[in-house]
Amino acid sequence: MHGDEACAEGAIAAGCRFFAGYPITPSTEIAERFAQRMPELGGVFIQMEDELASIAAVLGASAAGARAMTATSGPGLSLMLENLGLGVMLELPCVIVDIQRGAPSTGLPTMVGQADVMQARWGSHGNYSIIAYAPWSPQEAFDLTVLCFNMADRFRTPVVLLGDEVIGHMMERVVIPPAEQLPRWERKRPTTPPPTAGPYRAFEPDPDDLVPPLPHAGEGYRVHFTGLTHDERGYPDMSGEAHHVLVTRLNEKIDRHVEEITRLEDYGLEDARIVVVSFGCTARSARRAVREARARGIPVGLLRLVSLWPFPEAVLRELAQRVDTFIVAEMNLGQVRLEVERCSGRPAVGVHHAGGEMIHPEQILQAILRSAGR
Amino acid sequence: MTQAIVVDSHPLDQILRADRMPHIFCPGCGIGIAMRCYAQALLESGIPQQRHVVVSGIGCTGRVAGYIAIDSYHTTHGRAIPFATGLKLANPNLMVTVFSGDGDLAAIGGNHLIHAARRNVDIKVICVNNFNYGMTGGQCAPTTPLGAIATTAPYGNPEQPFNLPYLLVAAGAGYVSRWTTLHVRQLKQDILRCFARPGFTFIEVLSACPVGFGKSNSIADGLEELQLYRERCVIADGVPLEEMGIDLRENRPIYIGNFIDRDLPVYHPVSLTT
Numbered sequence: 100m101h102g103d104e105a106c107a108e109g110a111i112a113a114g115c116r117f118f119a120g121y122p123i124t125p126s127t128e129i130a131e132r133f134a135q136r137m138p139e140l141g142g143v144f145i146q147m148e149d150e151l152a153s154i155a156a157v158l159g160a161s162a163a164g165a166r167a168m169t170a171t172s173g174p175g176l177s178l179m180l181e182n183l184g185l186g187v188m189l190e191l192p193c194v195i196v197d198i199q200r201g202a203p204s205t206g207l208p209t210m211v212g213q214a215d216v217m218q219a220r221w222g223s224h225g226n227y228s229i230i231a232y233a234p235w236s237p238q239e240a241f242d243l244t245v246l247c248f249n250m251a252d253r254f255r256t257p258v259v260l261l262g263d264e265v266i267g268h269m270m271e272r273v274v275i276p277p278a279e280q281l282p283r284w285e286r287k288r289p290t291t292p293p294p295t296a297g298p299y300r301a302f303e304p305d306p307d308d309l310v311p312p313l314p315h316a317g318e319g320y321r322v323h324f325t326g327l328t329h330d331e332r333g334y335p336d337m338s339g340e341a342h343h344v345l346v347t348r349l350n351e352k353i354d355r356h357v358e359e360i361t362r363l364e365d366y367g368l369e370d371a372r373i374v375v376v377s378f379g380c381t382a383r384s385a386r387r388a389v390r391e392a393r394a395r396g397i398p399v400g401l402l403r404l405v406s407l408w409p410f411p412e413a414v415l416r417e418l419a420q421r422v423d424t425f426i427v428a429e430m431n432l433g434q435v436r437l438e439v440e441r442c443s444g445r446p447a448v449g450v451h452h453a454g455g456e457m458i459h460p461e462q463i464l465q466a467i468l469r470s471a472g473r
Numbered sequence: 474m475t476q477a478i479v480v481d482s483h484p485l486d487q488i489l490r491a492d493r494m495p496h497i498f499c500p501g502c503g504i505g506i507a508m509r510c511y512a513q514a515l516l517e518s519g520i521p522q523q524r525h526v527v528v529s530g531i532g533c534t535g536r537v538a539g540y541i542a543i544d545s546y547h548t549t550h551g552r553a554i555p556f557a558t559g560l561k562l563a564n565p566n567l568m569v570t571v572f573s574g575d576g577d578l579a580a581i582g583g584n585h586l587i588h589a590a591r592r593n594v595d596i597k598v599i600c601v602n603n604f605n606y607g608m609t610g611g612q613c614a615p616t617t618p619l620g621a622i623a624t625t626a627p628y629g630n631p632e633q634p635f636n637l638p639y640l641l642v643a644a645g646a647g648y649v650s651r652w653t654t655l656h657v658r659q660l661k662q663d664i665l666r667c668f669a670r671p672g673f674t675f676i677e678v679l680s681a682c683p684v685g686f687g688k689s690n691s692i693a694d695g696l697e698e699l700q701l702y703r704e705r706c707v708i709a710d711g712v713p714l715e716e717m718g719i720d721l722r723e724n725r726p727i728y729i730g731n732f733i734d735r736d737l738p739v740y741h742p743v744s745l746t747t
Binding site for chain 1: 490492493522523524526528538539542543544545546547548549551552554555556557558559560561562563564566567584585588742743744745746
């Protein structure tokens with residue numbers, strides 16, 4: 100199956116039974132798959148009037164207890180970003196899939212891009228942390244979508260799957276494991292019945308991991324959720340102190356768990372003096388280039404960012420101690436390169452293309468050869 | 474000399490978040506009256522409180538969600554309806570009410586309003602129309618009458634306002650009413666009717682905003698606007714919907730009542746399971 104279908108099947112396997120979306124190339128096949136599959140499974144597929152409505156409906160469904168998802172591309176993600184911030188603030192788990200295309204603006208609707216990396220990280224207003232994964236194959240589109248749901252519920256937060264058009268439309272074999280073999284991390288839920296007097300504290304963090312248990316609508320907890328700065332009861336608190344406490348916790352509940360969230364794949368890193376950093380479809384070209392360079396005796400390795408956010412700063416810092424050069428291959432003009440430079444403390448070599456066509460392995464190979472003095 | 478009146482309890486304590494009082498509404502504002510009607514209807518609905526959910530957007534009316542002691546969601550500007558749609562479809566056992574203002578629902582959320590009406594999702598919309606943006610201090614709303622003064626229309630509003638019942642009926646709503654904050658019994662009864670019938674329902678509640686709208690438009694205070702409602706409100710009986718537009722400054726009838734009550738197919742997600 101192709102990547103978009105694999106993404107939808109991953110969501111379904113993860114127990115997603117609510118999809119709200121709006122057609123947009125190159126993600127539409129995800130919505131179409133859900134339209135086909137949800138009626139069979141007793142789930143909800145609804146085509147909304149726009150992306151603003153899609154993400155809002157997903158958050159509402161999450162508040163009612165559903166594992167819920169939407170899928171879009173860059174222009175749609177732009178429209179969803181305000182409510183992504185609402186999801187962060189209300190701490191409502193959900194999955195937002197962005198199958199990236201050439202951008203900015205309408206850009207190249209049918210062609211590939213990887214330039215939404217920073218939009219996914221910083222797009223909504225304010226300080227918040229986000230979790231994002233980038234599949235490099237249809238199989239991974241399946242696996243990472245499952246992981247996205249688990250991470251969303253684990254940390255009670257929206258999670259982004261940052262796919263791209265090449266992976267979305269690529270046809271490859273996908274192995275779907277038996278349901279019982281799929282990992283499933285449940286939402287942390289209230290362990291006490293609704294209080295008889297006074298409000299339930301739906302935003303009182305578990306001191307161990309800063310994640311509060313989530314009561315669902317209709318369970319009798321009489322919760323109040325607001326995008327306003329709020330206290331542990333969910334009540335608005337218009338003070339700088341409350342704001343600092345809340346925003347700091349929302350960031351820390353993710354930032355403290357970077358290791359648990361991070362997924363990386365390395366190839367030939369053990370003896371590498373040159374490291375190519377890449378992700379998504381471009382990592383396929385990077386892997387080929389690294390393989391060919393290694394065959395020529397060049398000590399080069401590949402660090403594939405399976406998770407993009409939170410950025411694996413510690414890993415990059417550690418690598419910077421023992422390698423000479425970082426090369427970043429990505430289909431944008433340097434979004435991840437800036438992160439690599441920030442973490443490694445030195446300039447990195449960029450192999451960039453604004454989008455619309457794959458970066459050829461030869462381009463990356465040439466950068467490796469130049470870095471190796473060949 | 475005035476003296477504050479402090480009471481220990483209120484008949485609606487069981488359904489209001491008394492620990493959040495006092496509310497933010499200005500003297501003379503009608504939102505509290507509309508909220509009270511909704512709260513009373515919640516108690517009389519016969520539906521367990523646990524099943525009731527209220528969703529608001531942003532603005533003065535949007536704050537209502539924070540004062541009702543049921544599951545309540547104060548969302549983003551304009552997005553209460555799609556959020557409510559998600560809640561309802563994910564748990565059809567819920568009775569989901571959207572309680573928000575005219576600017577939130579008809580301007581920034583206007584697209585969701587017409588599509589929810591067309592789709593006929595089973596949510597109950599109560600729209601408090603005070604003819605302006607109150608929270609931000611009296612700017613033009615999509616309901617501000619032509620020529621009325623607002624902080625963003627200091628020489629008079631150059632735009633035609635929405636006639637909300639006409640809009641909603643045209644969009645396909647099955648149930649559309651209009652009341653005012655003077656018509657508290659009718660409003661409460663109408664909310665109860667909405668709870669009892671499936672599908673999308675829309676109630677417009679005209680409300681005074683003395684600070685944001687009234688003082689700039691020769692309506693001295695909340696009481697004067699209520700008197701205006703008493704003098705001019707007429708139960709619409711066969712009046713064409715296109716004549717339901719409102720201009721408080723003109724001496725002509727303000728039509729109220731239930732304008733349409735028709736059975737239309739209610740939205741349900743497609744299901745192949747039994």
